[in-house]
Amino acid sequence: xxxxxxxxxxxxxxxxxxxxxxxxxxxxxxxxxxxxxxxxxxxxxxxxxxxxxxxxxxxxxxxxxxxxxxxxxxxxxxxxxxxxxxxxxxxxxxxxxxxxxxxxxxxxxxxxxxxxxxxxxxxxxxxxxxxxxxxxxxxxxxxxxxxxxxxxxxxxxxxxxxxxxxxxxxxxxxxxxxxxxxxxxxxxxxxxxxxxxxxxxxxxxxxxxxxxxxxxxxxxxxxxxxxxxxxxxxxxxxxxxxxxxxxxxxxxxxxxxxxxxxxxxxxxxxxxxxxxxxxxxxxxxxxxxxxxxxxxxxxxxxxxxxxxxxxxxxxxxxxxxxxxxxxxxxxxxxxxxxxxxxxxxxxxxxxxxxxxxxxxxxxxxxxxxxxxxxxxxxxxxxxxxxxxxxxxxxxxxxxxxxxxxxxxxxxxxxxxxxxxxxxxxxxxxxxxxxxxxxxxxxxxxxxxxxxxxxxxxxxxxxxxxxxxxxxxxxxxxxxxxxxxx
Amino acid sequence: xxxxxxxxxxxxxxxxxxxxxxxxxxxxxxxxxxxxxxxxxxxxxxxxxxxxxxxxxxxxxxxxxxxxxxxxxxxxxxxxxxxxxxxxxxxxxxxxxxxxxxxxxxxxxxxxxxxxxxxxxxxxxxxxxxxxxxxxxxxxxxxxxxxxxxxxxxxxxxxxxxxxxxxxxxxxxxxxxxxxxxxxxxxxxxxxxxxxxxxxxxxxxxxxxxxxxxxxxxxxxxxxxxxxxxxxxxxxxxxxxxxxxxxxxxxxxxxxxxxxxxxxxxxxxxxxxxxxxxxxxxxxxxxxxxxxxxxxxxxxxxxxxxxxxxxxxxxxxxxxxxxxxxxxxxxxxxxxxxxxxxxxxxxxxxxxxxxxxxxxxxxxxxxxxxxxxxxxxxxxxxxxxxxxxxxxxxxxxxxxxxxxxxxxxxxxxxxxxxxxxxxxxxxxxxxxxxxxxxxxxxxxxxxxxxxxxxxxxxxxxxxxxxxxxxxxxxxxxxxxxxxxx
Numbered sequence: 001x002x003x004x005x006x007x008x009x010x011x012x013x014x015x016x017x018x019x020x021x022x023x024x025x026x027x028x029x030x031x032x033x034x035x036x037x038x039x040x041x042x043x044x045x046x047x048x049x050x051x052x053x054x055x056x057x058x059x060x061x062x063x064x065x066x067x068x069x070x071x072x073x074x075x076x077x078x079x080x081x082x083x084x085x086x087x088x089x090x091x092x093x094x095x096x097x098x099x100x101x102x103x104x105x106x107x108x109x110x111x112x113x114x115x116x117x118x119x120x121x122x123x124x125x126x127x128x129x130x131x132x133x134x135x136x137x138x139x140x141x142x143x144x145x146x147x148x149x150x151x152x153x154x155x156x157x158x159x160x161x162x163x164x165x166x167x168x169x170x171x172x173x174x175x176x177x178x179x180x181x182x183x184x185x186x187x188x189x190x191x192x193x194x195x196x197x198x199x200x201x202x203x204x205x206x207x208x209x210x211x212x213x214x215x216x217x218x219x220x221x222x223x224x225x226x227x228x229x230x231x232x233x234x235x236x237x238x239x240x241x242x243x244x245x246x247x248x249x250x251x252x253x254x255x256x257x258x259x260x261x262x263x264x265x266x267x268x269x270x271x272x273x274x275x276x277x278x279x280x281x282x283x284x285x286x287x288x289x290x291x292x293x294x295x296x297x298x299x300x301x302x303x304x305x306x307x308x309x310x311x312x313x314x315x316x317x318x319x320x321x322x323x324x325x326x327x328x329x330x331x332x333x334x335x336x337x338x339x340x341x342x343x344x345x346x347x348x349x350x351x352x353x354x355x356x357x358x359x360x361x362x363x364x365x366x367x368x369x370x371x372x373x374x375x376x377x378x379x380x381x382x383x384x385x386x387x388x389x390x391x392x393x394x395x396x397x398x399x400x401x402x403x404x405x406x407x408x409x410x411x412x413x414x415x416x417x418x419x420x421x422x423x424x425x426x427x428x429x430x431x432x433x434x435x436x437x438x439x440x441x442x443x444x445x446x447x448x449x450x451x452x453x454x455x456x457x458x459x460x461x462x463x464x465x466x467x468x469x470x471x472x473x474x475x476x477x478x479x480x481x482x483x484x485x
Numbered sequence: 486x487x488x489x490x491x492x493x494x495x496x497x498x499x500x501x502x503x504x505x506x507x508x509x510x511x512x513x514x515x516x517x518x519x520x521x522x523x524x525x526x527x528x529x530x531x532x533x534x535x536x537x538x539x540x541x542x543x544x545x546x547x548x549x550x551x552x553x554x555x556x557x558x559x560x561x562x563x564x565x566x567x568x569x570x571x572x573x574x575x576x577x578x579x580x581x582x583x584x585x586x587x588x589x590x591x592x593x594x595x596x597x598x599x600x601x602x603x604x605x606x607x608x609x610x611x612x613x614x615x616x617x618x619x620x621x622x623x624x625x626x627x628x629x630x631x632x633x634x635x636x637x638x639x640x641x642x643x644x645x646x647x648x649x650x651x652x653x654x655x656x657x658x659x660x661x662x663x664x665x666x667x668x669x670x671x672x673x674x675x676x677x678x679x680x681x682x683x684x685x686x687x688x689x690x691x692x693x694x695x696x697x698x699x700x701x702x703x704x705x706x707x708x709x710x711x712x713x714x715x716x717x718x719x720x721x722x723x724x725x726x727x728x729x730x731x732x733x734x735x736x737x738x739x740x741x742x743x744x745x746x747x748x749x750x751x752x753x754x755x756x757x758x759x760x761x762x763x764x765x766x767x768x769x770x771x772x773x774x775x776x777x778x779x780x781x782x783x784x785x786x787x788x789x790x791x792x793x794x795x796x797x798x799x800x801x802x803x804x805x806x807x808x809x810x811x812x813x814x815x816x817x818x819x820x821x822x823x824x825x826x827x828x829x830x831x832x833x834x835x836x837x838x839x840x841x842x843x844x845x846x847x848x849x850x851x852x853x854x855x856x857x858x859x860x861x862x863x864x865x866x867x868x869x870x871x872x873x874x875x876x877x878x879x880x881x882x883x884x885x886x887x888x889x890x891x892x893x894x895x896x897x898x899x900x901x902x903x904x905x906x907x908x909x910x911x912x913x914x915x916x917x918x919x920x921x922x923x924x925x926x927x928x929x930x931x932x933x934x935x936x937x938x939x940x941x942x943x944x945x946x947x948x949x950x951x952x953x954x955x956x957x958x959x960x961x962x963x964x965x966x967x968x969x970x
Contacts, residue, residue, distance in 0.1 A: 105830050149671065160671060162679075163648075178923045182915070184828050184897040185860065186634065186645060186683075188904045189912060189942060190924050194647075195680035198671075215729050244700050244769075283772070284729075284779075290771030343669050345590050375670065412669045419673045427674060430667070438663045439675050441930035446923070457674060 003043055006064055010046050010088070013056045018094070020045035029089050032076045033136075034422055036338060036392060040082040042069065042089035049094045051169055051177060051207040058205070059175025061088050062451060068173065069453045070205040072113060072144030075136040077339055078420025080147065080200050084455030092143050095207060098122055107166065107183060109210045112143025119211070127216040131158035134416065135324050143206050149198030151416035153249040153323065156374040157282070158214070160416070162197040167210040170196065170203070173452040183210050195442070200418050201453035203446035217282035220248070221292055222310040222319055225277040225299050226270055230254065230369075233275045234349035236302040237373045240279070241346060243298060245291050249280040250374030256333060257326050257370040257381075264329040267322025268315065273305075277373065278323055326370045327381070334366070334383035338395045340402055344411035346376045352409065356380050356402055363398040365391070377415035378406075404429070424459045488528055491549055495531050495573070498541040503579075505530035514574050517561040519907055521823060521877060525567040527554065527574035534579045536654055536662060536692040543690070544660025546573050547936060553658065554938045555690040557598060557629030560621040562824055563905025565633065565685050569940030577628050580692060583607055592651065592668055594695045597628025604696070612701040616643035619901065620809050631691050634683030636901035638734040638808065641859040642767070643699070645901070647682040652695035655681065655688070658937040668695050680927070685903050686938035688931035702767035705733070706777055707795040707804055710762040710784050711755055715739065718760045719834035721787040722858045725764075726831060728783060730776050734765040735859030741818060742811050742855040742866075749814040752807025753800065758790075762858065763808055811855045812866070819851070819868035823880045825887055829896035831861045837894065841865050841887055848883040850876070862900035863891070889914070909944045 003021070011019045020026060021044045030039040043066075048054045061068045067087035074081050083089045092113035099109040103126060110119060116137040119130040132145055133152035140150070146168070150161045158164075167181040181193025196203055227233040233252055240250065253261070253276050258269045269276055279295060281288045292309075299307055310316040322329075330337055344352050353369065360367035360382070371379040380402055384395040403413045403426055413419075413426045427436060440458060443450070488506070496504045505511060506529045515524040528551075533539045546553045552572035559566050568574045577598035584594040588611060595604060601622040604615040617630055618637035625635070630646045631653070643649075652666040666678025681688055712718040718737055725735065738746070738761050743754045754761055764780060766773045777794075784792055795801040807814075815822055829837050838854065845852035845867070856864040865887055869880040888898045888911055898904075898911045912921060925943060928935070 104832055149676075151671075162676070172923075176919055178919050179917065180920070180923070182897065183895060184830070186636075186828065186900060187897045188899045188908065188915065189921075190684055190927055191634075191647070191680050191682070192923060192927065195676050195927075197676070199675055218729065244703065284775050286775030287769065287772040290769050294769075343671065345669070347589055410668060412667065412672045414673045415671060423673065430673065432664065434661055434663050435665070436674075438657075438665070438677060438931070442675055442677065442680075442927060445926035445930040 006060070006066065006088075007044050009060050010044060010057055013060065014046050014048045014053050018047040018049070020047070029071065029074070029091070030082060032074045032079060032081045034077050034079045034420065035336070036396065037079045037421060040084050040086070042083035043086050044088045045091055046088055047091045047094050051171065054090060054171045054205055054207050055175045055177050057088065057090060058171050058173060062174045067451050067454050068205070070143070070147070070201045072141030072147070073115070073136070073139045075140045076144060076148060076420065077341065077417040078414070078422040080418050080420030080453075080456055081144070084421055090205060092141065092205070092207070099208065101213070103128060103213065105183070106213045106215070107210055108213055109208060110142055111208050112141060112146070112206050114142050116140055116142055116145055123213055128213045129216055130164065130211060131155075131214050132161040132164055135327065142209060142211065146197050146206050146209060147199070147201050148416065148418040151372065151375070151377060153251055153372060156250055156372065157246050157248045162194055164212045165193055165197050165209055166212060168193045168196055168206050169208040170206050172204040173447045173449065181210075198418070199443075200420065200456055202443050202456055204452055217284075219285045219288050220280060220282045220316065221288050222316045223279045223292070223295065224269065224308045224319055225279060226273045226305045226307070227275050227277070228303065228305055230275050230353050231350045232303045233277055234353060234373070236277060236299050236304065237349060238346050239298045239302055240295055241374060243294050245294055247279050247291070247295070247374060248282040249278065250372070251278040251323055252276075252369065252371055252373035253278065253323065253326065254369040256366065256368035257330065260329040260332045260368075261322040261326055263332045265321050265325050267318050269322055278319060323370070330368060330381055330383070333368070335385045335387065338382040338384065338399050340378065340380045340382065340399050341414050341417040342378050342403055342406040342411060343415040344376045344378065344406050344409055346374070348409055349373065349376065352378070352405065355405055359398050359401050359405070363394045363401070365395050365398050367398070372415070375415065376411070419457045421456060424457060427457070427459060491545070491551065491573075492529050494545050495529060495542055498545065499531050499533045499538050503532040503534070505532070514556065514559070514576070515567060517559045517564060517566045519562050519564045519905065520821070521881065522564045522906060525569050525571070527568035528571050529573045530576055531573055532576045532579050536656065539575060539656045539690055539692050540660045540662050542573065542575060543656050543658060547659045552936050552939050553690070555628070555632070555686045557626030557632070558600070558621070558624045560625045561629060561633060561905065562826065562902040563899070563907040565903050565905030565938075565941055566629070569906055575690060577626065577690070577692070584693065586698070588613060588698065590668070591698045591700070592695055593698055594693060595627055596693050597626060597631070597691050599627050601625055601627055601630055608698055613698040614701055615649065615696060616640075616699050617646040617649055620812065627694060627696065628691050631682050631694060632684070632686050633901065633903040636857065636860070636862065638736055638857060639765075641735055641857065642731050642733045647679055649697045650678055650682050650694055651697060653678045653681055653691050654693040655691050657689040658932045658934070666695075683903070684928075685905065685941055687928050687941055689937055702769075704770045704773050705765060705767045705801065706773050707801045708764045708777070708780065709754065709793045709804055710764060711758045711790045711793070712760050712762070713788065713790055715760050715838050716835045717788045718762055719838060719858070721762060721784050721789065722834060723831050724783045724787055725780055726859065728779055730779055732764050732776070732780070732859060733767040734763065735857070736763040736808055737854065737856055737858035738763065738808065738811065739854040741851065741853035742815065745814040745817045745853075746807040746811055748817045750806050750810050752803050754807055763804060808855070815853060815866055815868070818853070820870045820872065821868075823867040823869065823884050825863070825865045825867065825884050826899050826902040827863050827888055827891040827896055828900040829861045829863065829891050829894055831859070833894055834858065834861065837863070837890065840890055844883050844886050844890070848879045848886070850880050850883050852883070857900070860900065861896070904942045906941060909942060912942065912944060
């Protein structure tokens with residue numbers, strides 16, 4: 001393939017300022033936020049401004065036999081937004097328009113490159129918001145959120161991205177454009193918009209989406225509950241949900257993260273606390289007050305030390321700033337970290353958090369925890385120093401063991417970050433060959449020659465062992481706790 | 486194909502009492518609840534007792550080149566559960582076991598032939614319930630609900646069936662068995678369980694499902710709001726949801742249905758009322774009381790005549806009995822009816838209900854309305870007498886015109902009953918050729934030779950004109966109200 005010619009052809013489609021082919025400039029695109037994987041520089045980056053341009057780029061690459069890979073902000077944590085097999089990376093950042101807002105029907109049509117938070121910013125004055133709120137929302141794009149079916153702190157109450165996408169405009173690998181779903185609820189035929197969400201760019205490239213907007217709740221109450229030990233805090237999480245209360249958010253933050261956050265953002269978490277829960281209730285005030293009473297009672301029953309209620313919007317914003325910037329603040333306590341993403345049943349929280357601690361100890365790495373406790377969606381941050389020989393390998397081994405543990409107790413290996421390249425080799429631990437074959441057939445229905453985002457989700461002979469994650473059975477599997485998936 | 490031999494082979498799999506091939510006995514299976522379509526008797530009916538038996542039947546039919554069609558209770562309203570291309574109909578009614586109940590994780594694993602209401606009956610004492618509640622729930626099966634992504638009165642608050650299915654055990658047309666989804670939230674890889682729900686048996690046969698159970702709300706309040714005209718009642722519906730209140734159910738019942746229901750079940754609806762809303766609130770009591778106040782205020786603002794609150798569980802049950810048995814009671818006011826199912830935006834309710842009335846008048850048929858107003862999911866009951874020559878045709882023409890009207894204003898042609906055979910010819914009005922081709926490719930990924938439930942959802946050269954629904958543009962399309970779908 002003549003790359004110079006391809007670059008010239010693409011420049012004709014997207015303009016000369018829309019093509020990057022200088023090797024130095026391409027290094028910007030060789031990784032996403034999963035930093036420990038090898039670099040995968042694309043051969044060319046195209047930066048289209050419209051669906052028609054994306055379609056033309058895809059068509060040209062299809063003819064040339066070159067794979068394409070879509071990319072939003074590159075904040076993904078599983079190696080999904082890099083050109084694992086080379087070829088043309090299509091950056092969607094220039095497609096960041098809000099095409100229309102229809103508040104009467106609580107919908108907006110946006111382009112895929114729009115930054116998540118910008119949508120809420122655009123409708124906040126009219127007291128509406130876009131519910132999916134991944135911690136990366138100030139940078140990540142709605143297209144990327146759709147690719148990974150992103151979650152976020154408030155997805156406990158409002159659900160994952162898939163529940164907020166009504167319709168999609170999609171460019172397939174051969175350059176054809178299809179419309180999936182529709183603006184009315186439950187359109188006839190198959191729910192292709194639903195299955196597209198979370199397909200991590202392996203079906204095609206979403207260039208625009210019709211998404212739901214929600215009216216702001218009448219009130220919001222944010223509480224910080226301080227506990228003496230993780231066990232008590234976990235019991236509180238299980239008991240709150242057992243009461244039938246669904247908080248807007250229910251986050252757990254452990255002592256390692258508290259120290260880091262207080263140094264950097266001064267969120268107002270007590271420096272000496274072992275663990276805190278950030279609990280947010282929203283809705284009509286009468287409902288909030290009733291729920292707050294119930295939450296307080298549960299916290300007292302589970303030995304809370306203190307519950308602080310944010311007095312005003314400033315204090316609320318500060319508490320949240322601590323949570324949202326936790327991953328960044330961790331730089332204060334470790335040179336590097338490996339952030340995991342897995343889901344277990346809430347009732348297993350105390351047990352599994354203890355096991356994760358033990359895994360860290362066995363591998364000689366410290367593990368900090370800040371996560372969506374209400375969902376059972378864990379985010380262990382495995383701290384290590386990559387300059388010390390062997391530490392990266394130990395961190396990855398600890399991460400792998402945590403994932404095996406979650407599978408063994410009937411959980412899953414990704415809550416919201418996706419499979420990407422990072423977790424390809426875990427798929428056969430969760431699905432039979434037949435189940436994976438069914439998935440591949442559906443991928444092939446959209447993307448028959450694996451031309452769009454190849455080298456993701458499904459393990460191949462080539463990838464087996466490539467990532468270097470070493471499996472070994474977790475002790476819990478020998479204790480009869482293993483369940484059928 | 487030697488049918489006698491096939492029947493003998495199938496009897497070896499499911500036992501002699503599990504095969505029906507006598508032509509008289511087969512007439513039971515030649516229709517579903519969409520009565521105006523032609524009869525489609527299957528050639529053989531198989532009644533398996535296990536997933537292994539379903540798989541063996543499917544495999545044998547695949548070898549013999551004979552299509553298979555799954556069927557639950559046959560209560561479907563779109564001709565989906567009949568053997569449109571002949572072959573073997575697989576009745577799942579004997580697979581009606583609850584395999585396991587796990588209240589700690591709010592899940593149950595059930596076989597596809599389990600009647601919807603039986604699941605709630607099994608867990609009611611422990612104060613849990615299965616949320617999807619189609620009006621047919623005392624007869625329809627969970628497998629059938631999954632096939633059609635069934636709704637129901639309480640889906641306004643709790644969502645359609647798709648939100649309550651975690652995992653599926655599926656037999657594909659060649660007899661292979663795959664597992665889609667998983668018991669933990671958001672399993673990695675594609676959401677194949679999600680896209681299977683609503684695929685109307687064209688992907689394969691669901692034999693078992695892991696479904697969500699919900700804890701009963703602390704309280705329930707049911708109100709009957711009586712209005713002088715449909716316009717006022719529609720305004721109340723729009724205003725209640727505009728307040729940010731999501732009732733558990735918000736149903737509209739017009740004068741025709743009120744008369745019929747009061748003659749048969751004496752639900753306590755006022756005989757002389759023009760229209761009533763059945764409004765149910767549930768949740769913690771504090772929330773209910775706050776919402777009830779707001780609902781009362783809205784109703785007063787929209788000229789309600791009276792709001793009655795059910796005093797006790799008996800009165801509540803009676804009000805609901807009227808709604809749930811409305812379709813049956815309609816027999817008192819018409820010899821036959823054709824029940825439609827379409828969705829529009831709530832804000833258009835007053836306008837569209839007026840248009841539906843006018844369509845009935847133009848075609849000389851009376852149209853009664855009982856429907857999920859909160860969702861904008863209309864169910865016009867087109868009344869006619871099939872013994873009078875021409876009345877069936879006029880009813881079908883009126884139904885067709887209502888569907889065209891809904892499409893023209895950005896709605897859809899089925900809210901919960903599915904496309905089946907009834908609405909195949911409307912699909913090209915909602916989707917482009919490319920969009921339909923994308924759907925067909927996904928069907929082919931699961932069911933490559935169209936062996937499972939052929940003759941449904943997608944129009945073919947053969948079906949065009951077969952159903953005999955005559956299209957003509959609705960006047961509203963000329964009024965510039967048409968919107969892009």
